[in-house]
Amino acid sequence: MSSPQSSSKARPVLIVAGVAVAAALLGLVSYTATKPADPSASGSSSVAEVSAAPEAGVYEQLEKYARRDASDGLALGRADAPVVLIEYADFKCGYCGQFARDTEPALVKKYVENGTLRIEWRNFPIFGEESEAVARASWAAGQQGRFWQFHKAAYADGAKEKGFGAERLRALAAEAGVPDLxxxxxxxxxxxxxxxVRKDQEQGYALGASSTPSFLVNGRPIAGAQPLETFTEAIEAAASRARTSAKGSR
Structure with missing residues (x-):
């Protein structure tokens, strides 16, 4: 997990409701933010403590942050998918890149493609002017239907080390196949x-996120580029909860 102060040390992240009414209902939601587990370390495990119980750690007010806008170029998957994963991330964040390369493709293949999951991106630039610039560039790519291709290029291994100056952003757009440069x-x-970008960023700050990546899975907070199992467990629990809710409303 990365933060403006440190890209290597874990720290708590607090999520609070973005409006006074929600804050009164929910109080303060805390969860543990950690850097990703070292896959080479024996016995390593996620400390996000996502429970398999469908209702555990879920805050209904936070579910409302899902936009479910079918025209959103920065979202992937069906607007009516039972589970929405919202990601607050910065293109200059190394752990965000790790999630994008190592975990997200597996989630897309397993859950987005079968209609279970929708992924909604939120630009959450926290590392200064270049973060702001690449966030705007990603949005611009999305206006021409190439956000996810831009996302892949910007998060390619070693991409952030090249910086995100104007010429580099144009090169990434070309690589992403943006038709009108x-x-x-x-x-x-x-x-x-x-x-x-301001709207996304303010939403993240309203939730109390101060480092990246931060996630909501149907109102369940998850901090950091956790192992794949953490996300699959959260998604499965959310899908189960959605199925139960749908049956109850019949």
Whole structure:
């Protein structure tokens, strides 16, 4: 997990409701933020402590942060999927890149492709001007239907070490297959991009997130680029809860 102060040390992250009413209902939700487990270490395990019990660790008010907008270019999967994973991340965050390369593709294959999961991206730039610039660029790529291709290019192994200056962003857009690079450049610097990033960022801060990546899975907070098993357990529990809820409403 990365934060503006440290990209290597774990720290607690607090999620609170974004409005006064929700805060009064929920109080303070805390969860453990850790760096990813070292796969070479024997006996390592996730400390996110996600329970298999469908209701455990779930805060219904936080479920409302899912937008479920079918026109959202920064989302992947069906708008009516029973489970929504919201990711708050920064393209300059190393652990976000690890999640994008090592974990997210498996979740897409197992859950997005069969309609169980929807992934909604939130730009949460916390590392300064380049973070802001690449966040706007990713949004601009999304306006031409190439956000996830841009996401893959920007999170490729070694990509962040090359920086995210203007020329580099244009190169990433070209690599991602953005068709109109002139429009991409204009959109990246436009008011709409700045407003979209600000909206995502303020939502993250309202939740109390201060480091990346941070996630919500149907209202269940998860901190850090946890092992695949942590996410599969959370998604399975959320899907079970959604099925039970659907049966109860019939």
């Amino acid at each position: 002139a429009r991409f450049g204009k959109d990246s610097e436009g008011a709409a991009a700045r407003e979209a």
